[in-house]
Amino acid sequence: MHIEDETWTDLETTDTNLGLLPIGSTEQHGPHAPLGTDTFDAEVIAQNAAEEYSDSVIVAPSVPVGIAEEHREFTGTLWTDEMTFRQYVRDIVRSLASHGWDHVVIVNGHGGNIPALEAVTAQIIRHDNAYAVPFTWFEAIGEHTSSMGHAGPIETSLLERTRPESVHTDRLTDAAAGASDRWGDWQGSVNLAVDSTEFTENGVVGDPREASAELGAELLTAATDELCSLLDAVRSHDAAPRE
Template identity: 55%
Template sequence: MHLSEVAWPDVRDLDTDLAVLPVGSTEQHGPHAPLGTDRLTAEAVAAAGVAAYREATGVDVPVAPAIPVGIAAEHRAFDGTLWVSPDTFRSYVRETVASLAHHGFDRVVLVNGHGGNTDALRELTGEISRFDASYAVAFTWFDAVDSDLPMGHGGARETAVLRHIRPDLVDEDRAETASEGASDNWGEWVAGVNLAHDSDAFTDNGVVGDPTEGTAADGERLVDDAAAALCELLAAVAGRDR
């Protein structure tokens, strides 16, 4: 159940203390893919995960509207990228989780689509679980799946998922040049240190990896695998002794 699409009595009648909060970003994903990629993929995995959980348990878990802007200053050289400070991000997510707890949803899984949010979410869910009324964990979908498709950035894995969930937003005419101008690796590594704080230092067009790889069928498999992992996580969070 998506909170934006139901009325309050429908929420009151839910019989669960679980909730899912997708967390995205609005940032460049190369010349071929939408700025909203990380939100769109997080929302798709969240929806598929709660559908799988409903099928397995009969329990309907509410999905909150996605957080659309995250920690993405590293992409600011590319037009349209938006970001907030880590402090603002953590506060906004924390208070959103607290408002879910106010309605009895005090076991919250954050479904994240952006690598730049990961460290802050790990730290934040620890804080929430220790000091607030909720127990929270963060699930980053691309870390939860085994795939031959490399992650990259706007590369094979994300583009495959987009080809499955929103093919209308992938500019296939630009995929070839996106691939040609891409970098092979994230960062500029010396002695185990990434010298580059910003993505434009190592990729001219914003892409890492090869967006010509990764079919819609690959994307469907990735979403299914991520949904299965999220379903397993929801069951564990629901049954966990606090």
């Protein structure tokens, strides 16, 4: 049940304490994939889990701008700083909790959001009348996680399954030609790069020519199953602050 699609009177009668908050990013995804990729992916996995889950779940509107300054040199990328992002996410979770949806899974589609989401959900659990945890979908796809990259085969596959019209398949060869095979510029265990332009010519990491709708369907199922299992675990936690 998506909040923005319902009336307040219909939402008032819902009998659930579970909420999903999709969070993505508006950032470059190479010459072949849209800047909304991370948001689209988070949305579709949240929607799929809400439909597959055995009980009702509230789905909040997506947050489309995250911590993405590492892509700032690519046109169209938007970003916010960590403290603004954290406060905004916390306010949304507090709003959900005020209506009784006080067990929230934040469905994340962007790697740059991960540290901030871990920090803010800990803050929420400790100090607010809510229980919230982050779920980053590409960390829940088993052996495929190691192939994540950026705008590479994993993200492109999920788009080819869920939004095929958004992928410029005629640009995949060029996308691969300008891609890096690894995120970062590494000296031993230290990443020397701050921005993605330091190691990828066109913003791509990985070979998107390896993508397929079939792989995308497998990824969608794996992430959805993991999210449904997480909802089972989250729903019974105490939402009282631990101060």
